[in-house]
Amino acid sequence: MHDIIIIGAGVAGCACARELSRYTADILVLDKEEDVCCGTSKANSAIVHAGYDAAHGSLMARLNVEGSRRMPALAKELDFAYEQCGSLVVCLSDDDRPALQKLYENGLANGVEGLRIVERAELAAMEPNISDNAVAALWAPTGGIVCPFGLTYALAENAAKNGVQFQFDTKVTGVHPMAGGWAVETENGTLETRCLVNAAGVYADNFHNMADAAHPMKITARRGDYFLLDHTAGRHVRHTVFQLPGKYGKGVLVTPTVHGNLLVGPTAIDIDDKEATATTAAGLAEVREKSGLAVKDIPLRQTITSFAGLRAHEARHDFFIGEIAPGFIDCAAIESPGLSSAPAIGAMVADIVRDSLQLKENPHFDPTRKGILDPKTLSFDERAALIKQNPAYGQIICRCESVTEGEILDAIHRTPGARSLDGVKRRTRAGMGRCQAGFCSPRVMEILARELGVDQSEITKSGGASKIIVGTTKDSL
Structure with a gap:
């Protein structure tokens, strides 16, 4: 019997695995795909959100701010690409200034550092390609960009270095309680564990409902379409540029990437198929239409690929992390800002499991990892x-x-x-x-x-x- 089984080898599951490897335990990570980072974690905006957007008092807000604060030190410790370039939320109409002020105040309440509202002249100096309609913006210097693959692989490799096992091509078909723990049924046989962590992304509701049918959860796959532009377009903006939701709608973001590309998107389209990651003509047309509202002259002809990712959206719009049954820990509904929050999510889950199993510290834990030499x-x-x-x-x-x-x-x-x-x-x-x-x-x-x-x-x-x-x-x- 394993001490801990984690379902899901995305960024949340790998963050949990890495933090749990600080303790002496037999830990196994299962994933239905052939590698880590094959679901939501592989296709997203690659943003480290500062934390001003999530509702004050929510778990999402707390873990977003904490995860963002942890990211610079973690990037050095695990040697993955990260840049604190800062972010701007652009207001395109004086009519929308109250909403910008409300976002600023929410960020202050959440504990985001360095927030301030910049006016048109300063904004244009920061971003020469900002829209002529932009009147002001919320500036968050702690916002950043990261390589989502690099972060997830770094967490997984460090977890493995500290004794965590990974088993791929293993689809979990069911879970049920047993004496002393949980039985995990897979297409490759049944496994047993003292503690089960549900970090299954868009499928986390399936396992939650098996463990706690009295409090059902429904996760909707929310598709986001993106354009990725060539390196030649990479400096069209210097910071991550968001659009303030207002009379023009929610809009899309424009951001540099840590590898020198330009990323534009996403849409937010709820779908029934949790495997439907194909882009659509309508989705890409929406990105094309909305992207120019906050940033002008985006060279979309330099697009080298388009892609779509799925977010694990739950109607209450918060993370669900906790022990919902003896030995069963939810790490569910981890949608945006899940990537930003991952370091804090992993620490929170590890604390819950440690207390549940009375784990002892791993005296041989090594927090460092060296990335692939470039x-x-x-x-x-x-x-x-x-x-x-x-x-x-x-x-x-x-x-x-x-x-x-x-x-x-x-x-x-x-x-x-x-x-x-x-x-x-x-x-x-x-x-x-x-x-x-x-x-x-x-x-x-x-x-x-x-x-x-x-x-x-x-x-x-x-x-x-x-x-x-x-x-x-x-x-x-």
Whole structure:
């Protein structure tokens, strides 16, 4: 019997795993996909929200502000990309100033530091491409941007370093109480645990309702469509620019990314299918229409890809974290600002589990993790020395993002490591450039097959049935 099983290897589940690895316990993370970061965590705005938006007094507000405060130190500790670039909420009409003031006051009540309202002249100096209709904005210097993949992988790798086990391609089909804990039924057999953490994203309501049918939960998948623009558009804005909901509607955000791209979106469309992550023409048209309200001259012709992600929306619009039955801990309805809140979410869940199981501190816990080495960050002499020591760092595989074979090898051999094209892409950015893997996919497939000891026909884009090779030309003759 395991001490703790966590359902879900997204950013919340991995944050819980990392914080729980501070204690001596047998911990297992289960996910139905082939890797960590395959659900909501892989497709979002990559924003570290300052914390002024969530309703004062809510759990969401408290954990957002705490998570945002923890992020700079965590980024150094776990070596992932993070930038505190600050955010602006733009007011486009004098009629909407009372709403801007209300947002400012809510942020102060939540404990957000450094908030102030900037007027048109200062706003235009901060953002030269701000809309001509912008009259003022709420400035939050503690707002930031992060790599959602990098954060999630960093948490998972540090958890694994401290003894947490991960089991992928394992869909949980049911949970029920048993003597001394919980039985977790999966497509690969039944597992037993003293404590179960439900961090299953859009599916967390299923497991909540199995554990506490008397207090049902319903999570709605809320789809968000985005455009991702090339590096050449990356400095069109310097900060994350939100639109204040007003007479023009809610609007969409425009933000730089930590990798130098420009991200525009999202929509907010409630859907019934919890796997429907395809973009729609209507959704992208909405982003295209609304994006120019707060920021002018967005070069959308430099779009290199579009994508959609799902948020785990619950009608009460708050996080649900707590022990809802003996040994069953909810970490549910983690929608935006879930990414920002993840460090605090993990700490809160770990405290609950620690007290429930009376866990002892892990004397060997190591809080640090070193990310994948990027040779582009080295000086010429350092890079030359690295290539001399390991020639794989001199072999460019992805030309758009200048990703080397050495980085890809590192990504594959980590724990948990990449086993698919998307696993490599999210860890190294091989395939994330303007050609969107058009040139580098065959070489990445060759490396994956060689290092994993499988035939290239077994390599997938993202696990499951997403195989790239379905046959050979000679076989068809």
